[in-house]
Amino acid sequence: MSASKTMKKIGSLLCAGLVMLLPATVFADYKLNMTPSVTAVGQDIYNLHMIILWIVTIVGILVFGVIIYSLINHRKSKGVTPATFHESATVEFVWTVIPFIILVIIAVPATKTLLAIEDTSKSDITIKATGWQWKWEYEYLDSGVRFFSNLDKASNEARQVKSGKDPRKVENYLLDVDNPIVVPVNKKVRILTTSNDVIHAWWVPELAVKRDAIPGFINESWFKAEKTGTYRGQCAELCGKDHGFMPIVVNVVSDSEYSDWLAKQKKAAADADAGAGKTWSKADLMARGKEVYEKNCQACHMANGEGGGPFPALKGSKVATTGPVAAHIDLVLKGKGMMPPFGTQLNAVDTAAVVTFERNAFGNNTGDVVQPSQVSK
Amino acid sequence: MSDHKPTGIKRWLFTTNHKDIGTLYLWFAFTMFLVGGAMAMIIRAELMQPGMQVVDPLFFNSMTTMHGLIMVFGAVMPAMVGFANWMVPMMIGAPDMALPRMNNWSFWILPFAGTMLVSTLFMEGGGPAFGWTFYAPLSTTFAPKSTDFFIFAVHMLGFSSIMGAINIIATILNMRAPGMTLMKMPLFVWTWLITAFLLIAVMPVLAGAVTMMLTDRNFGTSFFSAAGGGDPVLFQHVFWFFGHPEVYIMILPAFGIVSQIIPTFARKQLFGYASMVYATAAIAFLSFIVWAHHMFTVGMPVAAELYFTYATVMIAVPTAVKVFNWTATMWKGAMTFETPMLWAVAFVFLFTIGGFTGLMLGVAPADFQYHDTYFVVAHFHYVLVTGAVFAIIAGVYYWLPKWTGNMYDEKLGKLHFWLSTISVNVLFFPQHFLGLAGMPRRIPDYAIQFAEFNFMSSLGGFAFGLSQLLFLFIVIKCIKGGEKATDKVWDNPEGLEWTVPSPAPYHTFETAPQIK
Amino acid sequence: MSTGNNSQLESNQRVTRFLLVVVVVMFCFGFALAPMYEALCKAFGINGRFVEIEQGVYDADKAMQQVKADRDRQVTVQFTASRNQNLQWEFRPMETSVVVYPGEVREVKYYAKNLTGKTVVAQAVPSVSPGQAAKYFNKIECFCFTQQTFKPGEAKEMPLRFVVDGKLPKKISTLTLAYTFFDTDQAGTKSKAQVDTVLRVAHNAK
Incomplete structure (x- = not known):
């Protein structure tokens, strides 16, 4: 892990370096790089991202270096006479082949990661996430627990046009919901996505899952969170007026906390039935x-x-x-x-x-x- | 025929002269650029701070939608056609376009289509608010009534583009001066020839897509509705089959313009002319077989995701060849940095950054994290604004003296360049960070952690927007007068356009020049 | 005009004619993408849609023979139900999952009740995940074959008989069948006859 940590650090520095226009200290607190993931697959994606970022940065430095050198030295004001070469089969062949080789180098880890991502077999829990304009409905297929998840009240009040409320004072503004989904840690959770109306997309960056929810069709993806915690995401596909206001919150908890939660949910459903009478x-x-x-x-x-x-x-x-x-x-x-x-x-x-x-x-x-x-x- | 030209409004309404029509296209494009730009200002104003201060979410969505549509179909494409009209006949030694009357048609459809598109904003239920990609079913079952007018506008824009493309192909294939073989044509002409074929191939597919939308909306078909045996994902396939070549339609002529400018100011012949032509053709070909990389998250089989990843990253090869060729053209040249050259050099740098992020986005597993975030927004604005738009501006400065007979104000031109280049980076570079940190695109409000970069981006946006008013001033000033331009304008540029007087007379090459 | 002599005019017309043909062909190609996509999806299970099997065509005897071969293999089939555009129906599978042997014919039931005060004609749209399992999931009888008409307040138990083909890739041990009920009025869809035509065209195109 220390290698990836170093990579992360260097990655952030790299990104920071790219905005040399601005004083580096300003960015001390801001995220410049891809959100690290709490799943193994997500970490693979992160590493893949870093590999490509490194490659393009090095290529960029080389190419831009040559251009900048040329811009400085090969100018008329320096009294140079222009060269007359205008083609070279060898050079052109070489710089066609080099990018190709680089692409093959990228393709290998990309293929490996992709195969891992698409392996949805042997899951422990299946949750169906149905996109609605503009909220999510979750159904735990194995236990029958079913609920809606709306933007939380404080955010919803502050986000109204000219609400007069300061969003900065709302905790987790636009990233909190009334009913989060709860899943156990270190379990393979299969997420089925579908929709009640238009296309939505279920995305939680730290779980490295983004999958479209399409009306009439069912899609699947999965994650296996290795750390307990609260992970927040948003709908990623434009779905109409309140597309920006249907966040996703996933609470990853221990096994025992999960079974407690599940029992509570089932009891609440039973109570609701009783309450009706x-x-x-x-x-x-x-x-x-x-x-x-x-x-x-x-x-x-x-x-x-x-x-x-x-x-x-x-x-x-x-x-x-x-x-x-x-x-x-x-x-x-x-x-x-x-x-x-x-x-x-x-x-x-x-x-x-x-x-x-x-x-x-x-x-x-x-x-x-x-x-x-x-x-x- | 003498240099007689009709006067007044009739000259412009009935003109079949390629230079007049080129001028009309360019002014139309600039007008739409300002309209689309004003919408971008509204977007950036809303996003400047967390919370909803300026517009409601639905209108915000209309703004992002119309901004995209107007910039693509109203600004960049017509501007490129404008260049083609002005320059292609002059570059190949032709007296005019092959089909001058159709040329008049293809332009005059545009203002009507543009007006209809913008007018949807004032209709009941609001304008289109489903993004410029108008995915079904948001654009079919769930869209406002104005969508039918939007569809009609797209049909008209398509007609205009197709007619323009037919004209350009006919002109290039049939009207070249004796001795102007295909492999002697300036690269701008080559890129437009290939672009025109792309247009012919994909604009009808777009027309098909919107026609299917129309019948789904009004006549009970269900191409894109699961209820009747269709599939909303089919829409995305059809759209991107058009959409991916479409982005090359916008960038290939830009490659052409830059390939004209850099050799002039490096005082050195373009490096690797033949490989430039082949690279352009290769990019055009690849554009047809990579479309689904825009939709990696819809749930495709692994094999398809792998194929589209491999095919997509392949585009990096011909694109890299182009960048290397421009670099080698500058290498050991004797460069000067007049305004057009500044824009062209900035193009090479900034377009390359857009190319890098394009490569990153093309890799499916990584794209699962980038997809539909501000990282994508940053990517396509680097290739379209600092790519296509920068090339257009470079081209205007480059040929403006030929068009008007006057030199533009070099000092103001350079000011315009530096203001734009700095502000455009302040505008779009932070959006990479926003996307990586998890900010989805097309949202009117965002979590607090995204506030600082959005604020910075908005400041850059306003500065970039204002800078373009300076451009308008410079162009008008140049038309009104200024230092007289010589026939060659620049220091020994290559090409037939520099052999005619400045300003270029109403009719040029009525007797074909002889190319050695 | 200065467009030159007759031969030039002719070749311009020739190019224009050719390009117009290309335009028409590409316009038709846009539409042809629909049946092509349908055929591809069926061949590769791209969007999780089933292979349609008409009632009785499936060879149950042959299927039963496969059962023997695959006795050591079991597949979990999960069922789930959705309603489109908030259709006011109660709609759920009566069993949420069953374990089957490949080749075994099984019957499960879905329950639906029209909660609205009017008669609703609805179409159930099936979808299977993972997508590549779709073409190995064969239904012999399904309420999705026809549109379903429900009177106000009417409730029905609707049977689904299916067979999981023994050729289902080994790595798939769980598959999910989802049905979505669409109100045909709301969706503004074609009649089932038209749908069948589309499917047949797609089938022939394959």
């Missing part, structure tokens, strides 16, 4: 509804329920006040026009809660309390 208090519904609203509705209908632009206000609107509760529920479940249907994303409790919230917040004060049992699917 019981009768909730208004306060509980309002609290839960506020959370659901902030996550799903606020981006368009705004925090004050006044909407804006093409998005209608909920404050004082007929649907959310005097209209029948059933129609309100129906609208949330099925969507309308630009509004997507939320029926398959929100469970009965969430739907009841958000409808209760909308009918009582923003001064709507209808006093309606909607129970999960009223939400029939």
Whole structure:
């Protein structure tokens, strides 16, 4: 590892050297080189990157050196008379062959790395990542755990146009989610990617995985993280308006932490089913509804329920006040026009809660309390 | 015919004169360069700081999309066609283009296509916001209504390019002066001949791609929708089958321009003329068999990924030959550094940097980390801005005295060069770091760790943008007057264009010159 | 004009005609890429799509013979389900994975329920990962062969009968079958008959 560390160091220096225009100290804290990976394959990619970077740097120094020498010495002001040579079969042959040899040198490690990357066999866990405009849905195929992963609340507030909030004060701005995926360390995790709408791409630099999520098709890739920690990535394929706001967070944990997490997820799912049967208090519904609203509705209908632009206000609107509760529920479940249907994303409790919230917040004060049992699917 | 020319608006509307049409193309290109540049300024303004300060995310996406489309189809390509119109007939000793009336057509389609493209921004639902690569299904099922107008605009641009290419091929094959054999043609003519064949081969494929989009959107076909047995990835294959040759369409004429300029100011014949021609042809050929390196992450079989990696890195060979040849041309020359030469030398340096990153991107496993990041953005701006655009600017300074009869202001030209070259590096070099550190492209806002380099990049961007207004001033000043240019303009340049008076008369070589 | 004499004019016309033919050919080539791609995908399993086998064509007896040869080999087949454009259906495999011997005919079921208040015609699109396994995954009966019409609130269990071919590359021990249900109205797609035509054209092109 020390060799690769030295390489890393030299690599950073190399990059820093390339911006000699600027004082080197300015860059002390900034990442100049490729993000090192916590997987063996990722480290191979990093080393491959360094090999090519070194080769092009050396070739660059040689070629640019010759040109610069020529620019300095072969100028008319120095009183030289121009030479008359204009071709040489030997020289031209040699400088056609040399790049070719260099390319072969690059191709060997490239091939080896690629074969390692594409070997998805014998995985321990399979997770399906479905891209949505604009969030990720994860499904653990082996255990049935399934959840959505949205941009976290603090980032989402700060990233609104002219939000007045300083992104610099948000921890992990745009790189944090409400529900990260959790995987055990040193296990081969197979990631299947697909999409609900347009093409997305699932990318976590430190895990060295980038794979497109294509509607109607399924793609696969894998990683085996060798270090516990939190690794952050983003959607890498332009997928519409909020392409920049659907990050990916992977928590790599120990085996026991992983099984605890899994058990908790399963219990939460069971609780949600049980919750649908019981009768909730208004306060509980309002609290839960506020959370659901902030996550799903606020981006368009705004925090004050006044909407804006093409998005209608909920404050004082007929649907959310005097209209029948059933129609309100129906609208949330099925969507309308630009509004997507939320029926398959929100469970009965969430739907009841958000409808209760909308009918009582923003001064709507209808006093309606909607129970999960009223939400029939 | 005498040197009579019609006057007023009619001269420009109905002209069949290659010089007039060349001028129109160049002005159109410059106008679109400013429009596309203004969009780039909006992009850089939004990205200057983390957070959303200037535009909303959807409009930001329209800006990146339109910036790309306008710069590719509105600025770089028409500028190159403009050079071809002005220079090809003069370089091969022809009186005009082979098909002058079609020439008028192919230009006058452009302003309509350009206007239609820009007008989509003002339509309901906004303009195209799916990137200049317009991947399905974002550009089909999920795109605004204005997309149909975008498709029509692309069709018109395609018609224009195809007609232009037919004209150029016919001119080069049929109109050469006696004695001007193919292997005596200036390299600029050679690069354009090969480029024109590329255009003929791939513009129809683009037209096919957008037609399939159109029928998918409106007539119930599903070429690109899995629901009806199609595949969105097919779109990417068709697009890049066009798209990869397309990038060479933009860069090959640039190679040609630089290959004219360097020998003039090195006072030495171009080194390896024949190998330059073969290298150009080799690059053109390779461009047809490497397209899928733009889509390594779509999930191809390993064998395909290996093949496209090997084929792609092969392009480095002919490209390296070109760079070596330019170097050898300068070697032991007697160089002076007038403005065109400065731009040409900068081209050699900076295009080579773009070539290096291109090689890095071509290697599939490494590309998994670079793909769709700012590293890619840095790469293609090095080859297209400091490559194609620098060559265009170099060419304008080089031939402007021949076109106008006046010398441009050398001091301002040099100022323009230094301002542009420094700012363009401040603009694009930090983007390499951003990409390596993990910043995806086409995002309107970013994590805090990317803030400093984005700020720097934006400053460079504004400086580079402003510098180009200086260029406009210099060109206008030169047209209005200035020191009279001699017929040769430079110190013993090679080529037939320097044997006619400056400014070049309305009609040249009505009797063909004799080439020894 | 100064474009010169007649022979020049003629050769200009000749070049133009030739180039226009090239343009037309290349335009058609753009479209031809669609069936060519389809054929390539099927031959090499590029995008994970199945080889279509019409009902009953598959030789089950022959398949059973292979079972003997491959008794020492097992393949895990995982099932998963997705809905496109947030189609308001409940849709899931009733078993998430099965272990099969190559050549063995197996039947599994998917469950689907229309949660909307209207009749929905949907098409299930299959995809197999890893892609190169696609051509060894043969379905004998599948709900993806035809469009499925669901009345409001209607629920169905839909069978899938399949065989994993014994020629499946040895290194593949797990494969995943994913179905995505598309609402045909939303996707604005062709009728199944048209789809079949496209597939047949592609097949013939191969």
